[in-house]
Amino acid sequence: MRLMTVLVTLTMLLSGVKATAESSIEAGKAAYAVCASCHGDQAQGNEALQAPRLTHLQPVYIAAQLQKFKSGIRGGTGSSPAAMQMAGIAATLADEQAMHDVAAYIVSLDNTPATVTVAGDLVMGGDYYNQFCGACHGAAAEGNPALNSPALAGAGDWYLMAQLQAFREGTRGRHPDDRTGKQMRAMAGVLPSEQAMRDVVAFITSLQQ
Numbered sequence: 603m604r605l606m607t608v609l610v611t612l613t614m615l616l617s618g619v620k621a622t623a624e625s626s627i628e629a630g631k632a633a634y635a636v637c638a639s640c641h642g643d644q645a646q647g648n649e650a651l652q653a654p655r656l657t658h659l660q661p662v663y664i665a666a667q668l669q670k671f672k673s674g675i676r677g678g679t680g681s682s683p684a685a686m687q688m689a690g691i692a693a694t695l696a697d698e699q700a701m702h703d704v705a706a707y708i709v710s711l712d713n714t715p716a717t718v719t720v721a722g723d724l725v726m727g728g729d730y731y732n733q734f735c736g737a738c739h740g741a742a743a744e745g746n747p748a749l750n751s752p753a754l755a756g757a758g759d760w761y762l763m764a765q766l767q768a769f770r771e772g773t774r775g776r777h778p779d780d781r782t783g784k785q786m787r788a789m790a791g792v793l794p795s796e797q798a799m800r801d802v803v804a805f806i807t808s809l810q811q
């Protein structure tokens with residue numbers, strides 16, 4: 603039984619590695635042309651269009667979110683207009699390979715620091731972060747793919763605020779098949795106030811390289 607589990611895990615790991623190794627940055631670059639109009643030519647994000655920075659994310663997370671958008675698990679009924687817009691674009695990506703390719707291209711771009719726009723109490727924010735967030739997202743907010751938890755350091759602070767809000771309101775993470783979104787939705791509720799959200803977001807942004 604135990605050996606079986608190990609074997610299955612190994613197979614999953616190996617197939618994951620294989621998918622990454624075979625991702626084509628060249629093909630991804632061509633696919634990214636349509637993305638640049640919202641996310642920017644360096645995937646630096648565009649707050650005016652509510653399109654986030656992408657370069658700090660793990661490729662496996664980018665591909666997983668694209669899959670969710672395409673299937674309507676994210677960006678379906680009851681989602682924000684921004685998420686619905688992104689779902690429409692993800693639907694044009696042919697298959698999983700295309701998602702891995704575009705993800706490989708995105709992470710090959712320069713990861714310049716995000717502009718700071720949210721002010722907060724870094725000491726309070728650090729306390730909240732270490733107590734409620736670090737176990738999944740990592741001590742330096744670098745993310746933990748084994749827990750499906752994305753990197754947060756390097757994200758635009760306005761986007762972190764918007765996503766925390768979306769999880770709290772249930773416009774993100776409400777789909778019955780959104781297993782990982784549900785986990786995060788439960789966590790977004792533990793921050794006691796909007797000020798607490800600002801504090802934790804300011805702290806996360808202070809961790810970016």
Ligand code: HEC
Pocket residue numbers: 633634636637638639640641651652653654656659664665667668682684685687688691692695704764
């Ligand atoms: C019309 C504008 C637009 C285009 C074109 C677009 N996006 Fe987006 N994208 C958005 C918006 C807006 C969001 C934020 C959705 C939300 O708030 O939930 C987003 C979110 C994302 C996310 C989620 C990031 C995260 O941290 O959760 C990924 C990944 C992404 N886009 C990748 C892409 C890729 C790859 C393409 C090209 C194939 C693309 N986008 C094209 C507007 C766009």
Ligand code: HEC
Pocket residue numbers: 730731734735736737738739749750751752754757761762763765766782783785786789790792793802
């Ligand atoms: C139990 C593990 C867990 C904990 C604890 C946790 N998160 Fe998350 N978080 C996740 C997962 C998993 C996702 C990805 C959700 C998805 O797949 O849509 C996520 C996504 C996010 C996102 C969206 C990022 C993006 O690029 O779209 C933000 C913002 C976030 N978390 C902030 C926080 C903050 C702040 C805390 C502490 C208050 C926290 N998380 C605690 C697991 C966790």
